Amino acid sequence: TRLHSSVPDSSESDVLEDENRSLRxxxxxSRRAAxxxxxxxEELNRRLEEREREREALRRGKTDLEEQKRLLDRALEKITKE
Structure with missing residues (x-):
């Protein structure tokens, strides 16, 4: 009986196998989800980097336009003074 109690019976073994299969x-x-x-x-990081590049390009464009406006305003001011 001592040997018998240390060895699981077939129904207990089936339950353990089912649990093991379920856990696997x-x-x-979980691995697929991860x-x-x-x-x-990775895709979101790529999109974020692209958006940051676009934003930087827009900032540079805005700065260039502001500089052009400043130069045009200065030229217009000179013309109106003459």
Whole structure:
């Protein structure tokens, strides 16, 4: 009886196998989800970098336009004084 009690019976073994299978499935699903999230994060980082580049280009364009306006205002001021 001592040997028998240390060895799980077949129904207990089936339950443990089912639990093990379920846990393995959950682990695999979690790994797939983590992989998807990693890919999404990379895509979002790429989009963020692109948006930052666009924003910087717009800032430079705005600065250039402001400089052109300043020069035109100065030229107009000279013309109106003459």
């Amino acid at each position: 499935n959950q682990l695999e699903e 992989s998807r999230l990693g890919q999404e994060k």
